[in-house]
Amino acid sequence: MIESFAQSIREAAAGRRALRLRGGGTKDFYGNELRGDILDTRTYAGIVAYEPTELVVTARCGTPLRELESLLEKHHQCLPFEPPHFGAAATVGGCVAAGLSGPRRAAAGALRDFVLGIKLIDGRGQALSFGGQVMKNVAGYDVSRLVAGSLGTLGLIAEVSLKLAPKPQAEATLRLEAPQARALELMNRWAGQPLPLSATAWQDGELSVRLSGSSAGVRAAAEKIGGAAADGALWSGIREQGDGFFSGPEPLWRLSLPSTSPPLQLGGRQLIEWGGALRWLKSPENPKAIRDAAARLKGHATLFRAADKAAGCFSPLAPVLDRLHRQLKSTFDPAAIFNPGRMYPEL
Amino acid sequence: MREFLPERAILHEEEDTRPYECDGLTAYRQLPMVVALPETEDQVQRILRTCSAMKIPVVPRGAGTGLSGGALPPGDGVLLSMAKFMRVLRVDPLARLAVVQPGVRNAVVSEVAAPFGLYYAPDPSSQIACTIGGNVSENSGGVHCLKYGLTLHNVLGMRGFTIDGEPLQLGGEALDAPGYDLLALAVGSEGMLCVVTEVTLKLLPKPQCARVIMASFDDVEKAGMAVAEVIAAGIVPAGLEMMDRPATRAVEQFVQAGYDLEAAAILLCESDGTPEEVDDEVERMKAVLERAGATRMTVSRDEAERLRFWSGRKAAFPAVGRISPDYYCMDGTIPRKRLGEVLNFIAAMERKYQLRCPNVFHAGDGNLHPLILFDANNADELHRTELFAGEVLEKCVEVGGTITGEHGVGVEKINQMCVQFRPPELELFHAVKRAFDPHGLLNPGKAVPTLARCAEYRGMRVHGGQLPHPELPRF
Numbered sequence: 001m002i003e004s005f006a007q008s009i010r011e012a013a014a015g016r017r018a019l020r021l022r023g024g025g026t027k028d029f030y031g032n033e034l035r036g037d038i039l040d041t042r043t044y045a046g047i048v049a050y051e052p053t054e055l056v057v058t059a060r061c062g063t064p065l066r067e068l069e070s071l072l073e074k075h076h077q078c079l080p081f082e083p084p085h086f087g088a089a090a091t092v093g094g095c096v097a098a099g100l101s102g103p104r105r106a107a108a109g110a111l112r113d114f115v116l117g118i119k120l121i122d123g124r125g126q127a128l129s130f131g132g133q134v135m136k137n138v139a140g141y142d143v144s145r146l147v148a149g150s151l152g153t154l155g156l157i158a159e160v161s162l163k164l165a166p167k168p169q170a171e172a173t174l175r176l177e178a179p180q181a182r183a184l185e186l187m188n189r190w191a192g193q194p195l196p197l198s199a200t201a202w203q204d205g206e207l208s209v210r211l212s213g214s215s216a217g218v219r220a221a222a223e224k225i226g227g228a229a230a231d232g233a234l235w236s237g238i239r240e241q242g243d244g245f246f247s248g249p250e251p252l253w254r255l256s257l258p259s260t261s262p263p264l265q266l267g268g269r270q271l272i273e274w275g276g277a278l279r280w281l282k283s284p285e286n287p288k289a290i291r292d293a294a295a296r297l298k299g300h301a302t303l304f305r306a307a308d309k310a311a312g313c314f315s316p317l318a319p320v321l322d323r324l325h326r327q328l329k330s331t332f333d334p335a336a337i338f339n340p341g342r343m344y345p346e347l
Numbered sequence: 348m349r350e351f352l353p354e355r356a357i358l359h360e361e362e363d364t365r366p367y368e369c370d371g372l373t374a375y376r377q378l379p380m381v382v383a384l385p386e387t388e389d390q391v392q393r394i395l396r397t398c399s400a401m402k403i404p405v406v407p408r409g410a411g412t413g414l415s416g417g418a419l420p421p422g423d424g425v426l427l428s429m430a431k432f433m434r435v436l437r438v439d440p441l442a443r444l445a446v447v448q449p450g451v452r453n454a455v456v457s458e459v460a461a462p463f464g465l466y467y468a469p470d471p472s473s474q475i476a477c478t479i480g481g482n483v484s485e486n487s488g489g490v491h492c493l494k495y496g497l498t499l500h501n502v503l504g505m506r507g508f509t510i511d512g513e514p515l516q517l518g519g520e521a522l523d524a525p526g527y528d529l530l531a532l533a534v535g536s537e538g539m540l541c542v543v544t545e546v547t548l549k550l551l552p553k554p555q556c557a558r559v560i561m562a563s564f565d566d567v568e569k570a571g572m573a574v575a576e577v578i579a580a581g582i583v584p585a586g587l588e589m590m591d592r593p594a595t596r597a598v599e600q601f602v603q604a605g606y607d608l609e610a611a612a613i614l615l616c617e618s619d620g621t622p623e624e625v626d627d628e629v630e631r632m633k634a635v636l637e638r639a640g641a642t643r644m645t646v647s648r649d650e651a652e653r654l655r656f657w658s659g660r661k662a663a664f665p666a667v668g669r670i671s672p673d674y675y676c677m678d679g680t681i682p683r684k685r686l687g688e689v690l691n692f693i694a695a696m697e698r699k700y701q702l703r704c705p706n707v708f709h710a711g712d713g714n715l716h717p718l719i720l721f722d723a724n725n726a727d728e729l730h731r732t733e734l735f736a737g738e739v740l741e742k743c744v745e746v747g748g749t750i751t752g753e754h755g756v757g758v759e760k761i762n763q764m765c766v767q768f769r770p771p772e773l774e775l776f777h778a779v780k781r782a783f784d785p786h787g788l789l790n791p792g793k794a795v796p797t798l799a800r801c802a803e804y805r806g807m808r809v810h811g812g813q814l815p816h817p818e819l820p821r822f
Contacts, residue, residue: 053575054682076581105522112528113500126771134680135712136497136752138486138535139767140795141779145531166581188441192465194552194621216623258520260442277522299521315525320513325526327782331775343526
């Protein structure tokens with residue numbers, strides 16, 4: 001199968017024909033324009049290796065994410081970054097290419113933190129291996145993590161090895177009343193204390209907190225935090241964006257900011273996650289006003305879901321970074337065939 | 348450089364440059380043409396612009412504690428010491444971060460964070476001396492990285508310059524940045540992609556308490572199996588270290604850590620968290636270790652005892668230094684389940700090369716640190732040591748591991764890179780380097796071997812008269 005992908009890639013490169021690398025297509029909404037002939041990665045599926053005692057799984061790109069997660073579940077393990085699926089068809093390859101992390105991100109780390117190695121087919125149709133299956137590896141540049149979140153613009157992720165974590169023994173969700181400024185302060189304060197915090201979210205004056213860990217630890221922390229017990233289904237609603245907050249016609253913005261940034265002075269509705277570091281904004285405001293506000297706070301704003309993407313989905317890069325991006329792109333994909341324009345028009 | 352650097356910031360007399368001739372890997376030495384010790388970002392930028400314009404190589408250096416020769420100076424270039432960048436610029440307890448200059452020592456970060464109940468997690472054994480700039484460069488680990496990650500997982504952002512002196516900001520105080528993850532690429536790049544002048548580090552709340560179990564095993568392989576059993580039980584220990592008997596005996600004479608000297612191997616298995624969590628986890632760990640065949644277990648009763656148990660592990664390298672004129676510290680990572688096999692292999696190599704090799708091991712991460720004992724004044728022993736080390740590293744690759752877990756490739760393991768990677772991957776590494784440094788001036792010749800060098804190295808390991816990769820050009 002890898003050879004067949006490589007063949008398609010070599011042919012496309014020879015004809016300078018764009019390829020749209022695609023798994024289940026659940027994240028087609030994410031990023032700028034979709035261009036090129038679809039190269040469906042779902043034909044290369046399955047778990048290559050999984051040994052629970054090594055805390056590592058290696059999966060082919062087309063493996064359904066749901067299938068991987070239910071396998072891990074059987075062994076009381078999980079993907080610590082809690083990736084969003086955005087649909088039943090989500091694949092492992094798409095998950096890594098999109099690089100998105102869920103509610104546990106602030107506590108556990110991002111998707112890229114758990115990528116140990118990849119097999120990548122580059123724009124010349126070469127199958128390359130980087131990293132591996134071990135926890136610590138500093139041989140060569142960390143190409144695996146560079147490719148995570150690159151939206152398929154650097155190559156086809158054929159296989160990936162991910163670090164896993166045991167599933168927490170116990171979990172509890174609590175809800176407290178708090179205005180936004182107070183909620184931001186509480187989230188940051190708690191994160192500075194040895195509490196088994198695994199997710200936080202605020203919207204409409206309500207602050208929700210998830211605790212995960214040993215039963216004894218969760219119980220002790222719940223007493224300290226207070227509030228009322230709440231339904232843990234809230235977290236999958238936020239992760240998968242099925243929660244009521246995400247409906248409505250206004251564009252959905254994702255603002256990634258320093259966690260202690262004050263409440264945003266922007267019109268629209270907000271949902272705050274990651275201890276204050278992630279602010280979802282449903283707002284019809286001018287994209288420039290939103291991007292400027294994020295930049296003033298030393299963060300960035302992504303147009304996550306919108307009908308009109310004229311403003312570009314991702315914040316523009318500083319000139320030096322822009323140059324480095326182009327050079328890396330031409331290193332991996334000299335004929336510029338992979339998902340052109342999906343991340344930035346020039347990549 | 349005299350135009351923009353004070354006199355004291357330029358060293359060029361041999362008596363001044365001699366201390367910079369090597370890093371922690373003393374087998375490789377080279378006098379630098381000149382050592383520059385800038386004090387400001389502006390000076391760093393001007394040094395880089397000057398060198399870049401004149402095509403002069405630049406090698407950045409922190410405290411020089413690196414073990415792979417990554418800071419080996421260029422004979423025809425500038426050794427850029429970042430030692431004067433030693434200020435902690437800001438600690439923000441609410442945002443849980445510290446902004447520091449690269450010359451700040453690792454241990455200092457936890458010291459300045461301590462009044463706020465916070466600390467910096469990566470703790471390489473050299474933490475009292477090694478600097479944050481060097482840690483970023485090597486993606487340093489430590490004894491707690493199974494649970495808390497490597498440097499990569501604890502760096503939020505960095506500022507610095509490209510070799511052309513262009514200012515670079517990667518990451519920041521937010522949890523991600525737009526575009527490719529260049530921060531992840533820069534961490535662990537061995538000073539080959541950019542020069543770092545400021546680093547934003549993540550601070551974590553200090554666990555309320557921690558306790559460590561010292562468990563004895565009468566068989567090294569059993570100890571290895573016990574490590575896998577702990578992980579299989581769904582426990583991620585805060586630290587999980589293993590030492591074999593030659594290592595514990597060397598250490599015990601040095602620091603009196605209270606190790607069981609009769610055991611073939613000991614495990615140090617730590618739990619941290621709230622008192623409730625720790626009590627619960629220690630009980631679970633003890634049950635697993637007992638089932639796995641531990642012959643004796645001691646749980647630290649208080650913080651002093653816990654630190655005493657760890658003192659032996661942290662002092663393992665200097666302790667071994669006392670029992671041998673020289674020692675060679677290796678750094679491979681393997682899948683945990685292959686531990687027994689690799690340790691047996693190392694024992695066979697001890698017999699083959701007639702050299703002793705105590706083992707200390709970040710068991711939780713599968714990261715081995717065999718310490719080959721030799722006498723550098725004996726040329727034959729040095730040679731046998733190199734062959735011994737090469738075979739062990741190649742064994743690590745063979746069992747699905749890597750030639751370096753946390754010490755970097757530097758100049759030391761450049762040949763073994765040819766074993767771990769094929770020419771297309773090596774070509775890509777060179778291209779990544781060119782994207783940042785088109786003329787190859789920043790730390791040249793390190794970490795990634797040329798294909799010609801690999802062809803030559805493989806040629807020396809020719810089997811059955813057949814050279815591998817006959818398509819490659821050779822010297």
